Amino acid sequence: MKKSLTISFLFLFITIFGFAFSPCSLWAHGIVGQRFFPATLSVDDPFVADEMTLLAYSHIPNPEPADSTHTLSQAYHAGVSKRLTRDLGIELTAAYLQDHFDGGNIEGFDNLAAAVKYVMFNSPAHEFLMASSLDFDIGGTGTRTVGDPFTTVTPNLFFGYGLGDLPDSLMYLRPFAITGQVGIGVPFTDGSSNNGTSDYSSSLNYGFTVMYSTMYLQSFVKDIGLPKPFSRTIPVVEFTFNNPINGPNQYNSPQSYAYPGFLWIGKYWELGLEAVVPMNSTTGSQTGVQALVHLFLDDLAPQIFTRTLSGEVLGPTQTK
């Protein structure tokens, strides 16, 4: 990696780490009832949390089948989130993008993304919760050739549901859980501020995950003697869909991906590794990969991250 890129990443890390410890992810984890929901890589889950994505990396070859010169897209994300109350949290995410073309590369920082998330409803007995968020892609904060010059606002709805209340006849299905997200991205531009390359279409973005928790199986259903690390490994498949609903790409097919992979849950952190599988002609035919290194700040520093700004003890990232 070039020296300038290393310095940029060091600056990014310091910035985000500083934010984490200031009184203030698009990745979250949490517990509802006896269900632990891990952070997932592509679909945000319904929790507010004190956590930090140290690095989320994606490597997607030929991301635009219609443009054969676009050979590779790489993205490096980092983010931090902080609860303000038990049900209200804020998030900040930054990304460095590298798009490789036959004729050269375009790279730089994407716009900063900020979000406010609120858990609207939860049912520990049914391992269910719902949340909403308002996400801001802050125009002009990224590198000019990468980040859009305009701000995009995305209201989102989320849900998470664990199948722990299934009957005994289906007890081996109880470790399954699903999460989902749907949002509409609204760019604050009429196209006149477009820098010539920006996509200023509004878009319907949705996705869901299906996961099977070996932790849940061993602890609550049946101890089948799984050894570590398998007893802390969660197989997961994520799906995302991005549909332009107006603007220049209104009639384009949705961008659809599937992400089969595994999540490993440790004491203070989580690791994730998934394939990035295109699901239609818009996303091509070449499989990529993405990975996650994620820290549970409320476990690493409970004296800091289990309290509100006023000092009220929040407890862990867990709904009541």
Next chain:
Amino acid sequence: MTGVLLGLLLFLPWDAFAHVFPDHSDPRVGSEIKDAPSSVRIWFDGQLEPIFSTLQVFDSSGKEVTHQDARVNEKDTAILEVSIPHLPPGKYQVNWKALARDGHLTEGKFYFTIK
């Protein structure tokens, strides 16, 4: 990146998760056993705070069947245990709440069956 992740998975110490969860139990989760146990014990993956950690066992009618002496083991504070009288065959539900030393609370339930 993939290699780094795999390396971390291979060489990381398998530490406990800060929200304590059961590692194993006696009787085992979901097990069918012949002999009635004299106690129920759960080994957690982290140390417990005795004051707020509880363990109860119920029969199929919902009646608690322990000696109501649930406690964190003095020698190994990752063990939550309770004594139970000699139980007849049937399905029993174990309810637990575990407060980790760092303040994280978890709870859960599981079943075992005496044939």
